[in-house]
Amino acid sequence: MARSPAWRRVRAIRSALPPTIMFVALIALWELCVRLFDIPEFLLPAPSAILNALAQQAPNVMQHTQSTLFTVLVGFAVSILIGFPLAVAIASSPLLASALYPLLVLTQSVPKVAIAPLLVITLGANALPRILVTFLVAFFPLVISIAAGLLATPPELIELGRALKASWLQLLVRIRLPSAIPFIFSGLKMAITFSVIGAVVGEFIAADRGLGYLVTSSTAFFRTSLAFGAVVLLSVIGIVLFQAVVLVERVFFPWSATSGRSL
Amino acid sequence: MASEIRVYQVDHVYESQDGSEVPALAGISLEIPDRRFVAVVGPSGCGKSTLLRIIAGLIAPSEGGVTIGGTPVTMPREDVGIVFQTPTLLPWTTVLANVLFPLSLRGRVNSAGRDKAEGLLRFAGLAGFEHKVPSELSGGMQQRVAICRALVTNPNVLLMDEPFGALDALTREEMSLELLRICERDPKTIYFVTHSVSEAVLLSDEVVVMSSRPGRIVDRVPIALPRPRGFDFVDRPDFLASARRIRAHIFGERHGLGHG
Numbered sequence: 001m002a003r004s005p006a007w008r009r010v011r012a013i014r015s016a017l018p019p020t021i022m023f024v025a026l027i028a029l030w031e032l033c034v035r036l037f038d039i040p041e042f043l044l045p046a047p048s049a050i051l052n053a054l055a056q057q058a059p060n061v062m063q064h065t066q067s068t069l070f071t072v073l074v075g076f077a078v079s080i081l082i083g084f085p086l087a088v089a090i091a092s093s094p095l096l097a098s099a100l101y102p103l104l105v106l107t108q109s110v111p112k113v114a115i116a117p118l119l120v121i122t123l124g125a126n127a128l129p130r131i132l133v134t135f136l137v138a139f140f141p142l143v144i145s146i147a148a149g150l151l152a153t154p155p156e157l158i159e160l161g162r163a164l165k166a167s168w169l170q171l172l173v174r175i176r177l178p179s180a181i182p183f184i185f186s187g188l189k190m191a192i193t194f195s196v197i198g199a200v201v202g203e204f205i206a207a208d209r210g211l212g213y214l215v216t217s218s219t220a221f222f223r224t225s226l227a228f229g230a231v232v233l234l235s236v237i238g239i240v241l242f243q244a245v246v247l248v249e250r251v252f253f254p255w256s257a258t259s260g261r262s263l
Numbered sequence: 264m265a266s267e268i269r270v271y272q273v274d275h276v277y278e279s280q281d282g283s284e285v286p287a288l289a290g291i292s293l294e295i296p297d298r299r300f301v302a303v304v305g306p307s308g309c310g311k312s313t314l315l316r317i318i319a320g321l322i323a324p325s326e327g328g329v330t331i332g333g334t335p336v337t338m339p340r341e342d343v344g345i346v347f348q349t350p351t352l353l354p355w356t357t358v359l360a361n362v363l364f365p366l367s368l369r370g371r372v373n374s375a376g377r378d379k380a381e382g383l384l385r386f387a388g389l390a391g392f393e394h395k396v397p398s399e400l401s402g403g404m405q406q407r408v409a410i411c412r413a414l415v416t417n418p419n420v421l422l423m424d425e426p427f428g429a430l431d432a433l434t435r436e437e438m439s440l441e442l443l444r445i446c447e448r449d450p451k452t453i454y455f456v457t458h459s460v461s462e463a464v465l466l467s468d469e470v471v472v473m474s475s476r477p478g479r480i481v482d483r484v485p486i487a488l489p490r491p492r493g494f495d496f497v498d499r500p501d502f503l504a505s506a507r508r509i510r511a512h513i514f515g516e517r518h519g520l521g522h523g
Binding site: 154156157159160161162163164165166170174175178179181253255256 | 319321338339341343345347349351353354355356364365367368369396398
């Protein structure tokens with residue numbers, strides 16, 4: 001079982017090798033096809049053209065990226081701040097659960113793309129509707145995961161808490177929450193990916209900045225390379241933020257990351 | 264302070280999934296004198312674990328009541344330690360933190376508590392494992408941690424629900440011996456649920472035999488074996504006579520029901 005770290009690193013590199021080679025090969029094939037068949041840049045830009053467009057517009061692109069990151073992170077934070085108490089309420093009382101659940105499902109059945117323009121009318125063309133759309137997209141999976149985790153606390157641990165005269169708050173903080181950590185992180189991983197989607201939806205509808213806005217505005221002027229560049233950056237944001245959540249779980253809750261219950 | 268357990272006229276009925284009422288306990292009366300060890304044996308479903316939860320104050324009986332040291336039990340008490348069938352350790356924290364958990368819930372973790380916890384772990388043969396997490400321990404070691412946790416508050420009463428039920432036969436015998444050592448060092452009022460007749464006879468001052476559906480007491484067998492006891496006792500004629508008397512009740516009932 002106990003292997004040296006060096007051996008483990010070799011194994012990690014070896015397992016990362018096939019997907020990396022595959023990825024590089026696909027990019028190369030793309031570049032080759034565009035050059036070989038002489039495809040116009042506004043139809044399908046080559047990877048080199050995308051990189052070039054990003055580099056030329058670097059300061060501009062940076063601003064849009066910052067704006068999108070801001071929307072994603074604030075939307076994600078609001079999802080946690082509102083989703084967490086909601087989940088605790090749902091998990092602690094069947095009455096609250098039956099009162100809140102239909103409302104939650106309702107917010108989920110309303111198509112966010114359809115509601116976004118209405119939010120702009122109500123809230124104005126500022127950052128608020130974008131953050132609200134992000135929140136609406138991201139908070140639902142978070143609430144469901146946290147509530148499911150709190151409800152999945154092993155009954156014998158609850159009984160232990162009751163036998164030790166733990167208060168409601170102690171039961172929540174000392175037993176239910178720690179045992180729900182793997183579920184909570186599954187929810188956070190979903191929520192952070194959904195936040196990126198939500199932010200882009202918001203930016204599509206009403207924005208004068210952000211990578212979503214960059215995609216729509218560049219395509220309107222057939223600056224396809226730049227639009228592709230924005231999409232690439234959005235994927236990078238999604239991957240980096242997802243990995244950040246994974247890292248937080250590994251560092252602060254290593255028992256959760258290795259329990260096999262967490263996605 | 265004397266901590267005798269008195270169970271008087273306890274009936275318990277629970278509602279099954281289809282809404283019908285299932286009698287679990289009928290007319291249970293039982294006294295466990297202060298610092299005495301009573302083992303309860305009986306077939307599965309005889310309500311011995313339900314009775315334990317009633318004594319613990321975790322569930323309220325449908326009829327009748329329980330007193331500990333003269334006070335009626337209405338909710339879990341601080342001077343009662345419980346060991347469940349499974350270790351029920353918190354998987355996210357260390358062995359030492361698990362043992363200290365009851366003290367920490369009461370905001371009473373201090374150096375004396377730590378010393379007590381470490382002393383118990385040492386006594387249970389777990390020195391050096393304080394900072395491991397439960398998943399790094401074997402089943403028997405985990406159950407020993409659970410026993411340490413029940414003892415860390417220095418309870419007068421110990422309720423044990425088949426504490427060795429999930430362990431293999433060898434570990435089980437070893438654990439019985441350890442429990443004997445603990446009881447001899449510091450006697451407590453103990454209600455001990457088990458499936459093993461020889462374990463019941465070896466450990467207890469009295470064995471209560473229960474029948475199932477509804478659970479009622481069919482016999483109470485005083486065990487007069489001298490202490491300290493050990494596994495060499497199992498060949499003694501008085502040990503065998505007690506065990507035979509208990510088995511006759513359990514298997515007699517099964518024959519009567521035609522289970523073979």
